[in-house]
Amino acid sequence: MKHIPRDKSLDSTLDVLREGFPFILNRSRSYQSDIFQIRLLGMKTICLHGQDGAALFCDNEQFMRTGAIPRRIQTTLMGLHGIQTLDDGKHRRRKELFMSVMTPDSLHKLMEFMAADWRYSIKQWTMQEQVVLFPEVQELLCRAACAWTGVPLAEEEVAPRTRDFRRMVDAFGGVGPRHWRGKRARSRAESWIKGIIRQIRNKELQVPEASVAYRVAWHRDVDGKLLSLQMAAIELINIIRPITAIGWYITFAALALHEYPETKARLQAGDEEYLGWFVHEVRRFYPFAPFLGNIVREDFEWKGYKFPKGRLVLLDVYGTNRDKGQWHQPGQFRPERFRAWDGSAFNFIPQGGGDYLTGHRCAGEWLTIETLKLAVTYLTKGMTYDVPPQNLGFPLDRMPTLPRSGFIIENVRPTG
């Protein structure tokens, strides 16, 4: 049996917080190994980096989610016992619900809502001296997500509800006040959405049968029962919250357009294939999800290394997207690299790898891609704007991260 390299530190929890996104990548480079072992909150943990590690990690026969996601992340980002924590038949049944709303027709409707919201927002921005893009785009996304799912949202509610979704996401790498803000935001959002589910079930709120809210409200689990009010709320939030989270990527897309103006020129020329590559490159290059966790089901061996039952295993999402063996000059922003991409489900994993239905790969990946394409189209062809001097740096030791200024634009004018 081969020996898994062990990190020198007695416990790496503080190093993870201190180093942030590149924590696993840094060590896999210094140990020259795609596998090494650390202790995380006292628990022995195996870290995997790279395509082969990702392929192993996505094998549900060897791994399960039960016990892999810390309670502090469930009580802020995801909700307790939501789809992310389920395994096997229970997971499959729940995942079918999520994937059933990701059809081309359904996504097309969402894009219509979003396009209307882009036009509305651009008009508003023309009346403002300066616009901080990140929070504005999140509000736009929240309006569209609620309209699409069938959740009523009065205009005065847009800002506070969006803030709550933002705080849930912002809590995932935070301790202290950020964690508590995320928890309070989640409990406000859950009571709001529980009320909506109750109204749909009581027929006090009429929503179309094809709508996401209707499907979640009337979804039956493997046992044939409706989800509890709480669980239905958690899963509906698991659709609306991540749509607002695409605001992080849209802000990074705006940053890329600013820092790599040659990409903007090509997008303005209407190159559709390039638009797809650009959106992929934004998701590869800019950091969002750092790592994922799984638990070993039963003892097994891989490449001569022992994986003991119950061991926590982390997959390096950030670093696998920047793996030098897979990506030529990974530190450069070059959308054209996707021309030659092999389409592997394991070397480009910003939203997880493997299979959508049988695995945990992000249910909203296609939605994210379409939303980003639309956003980039509006940023390049639907408006003009200036980018004044500001702090555009994004710290890698903060998870999630964002350009410090939130990306300020001014002199916004609609075009076309």
Ligand code: HEM
């Ligand atoms: C799962 C990232 C947007 C719904 C995941 C996972 C990641 C991820 C890394 C875990 C994959 C795994 O465990 O293997 C992202 C990023 C997004 C995004 C970076 C863009 C900002 C969305 C959207 C939706 C969504 C728009 C829904 C509308 C979900 C759900 C899961 C998930 C339901 C759990 C899937 C499961 O456990 O089977 N996402 N996501 N995400 N995502 Fe996303």
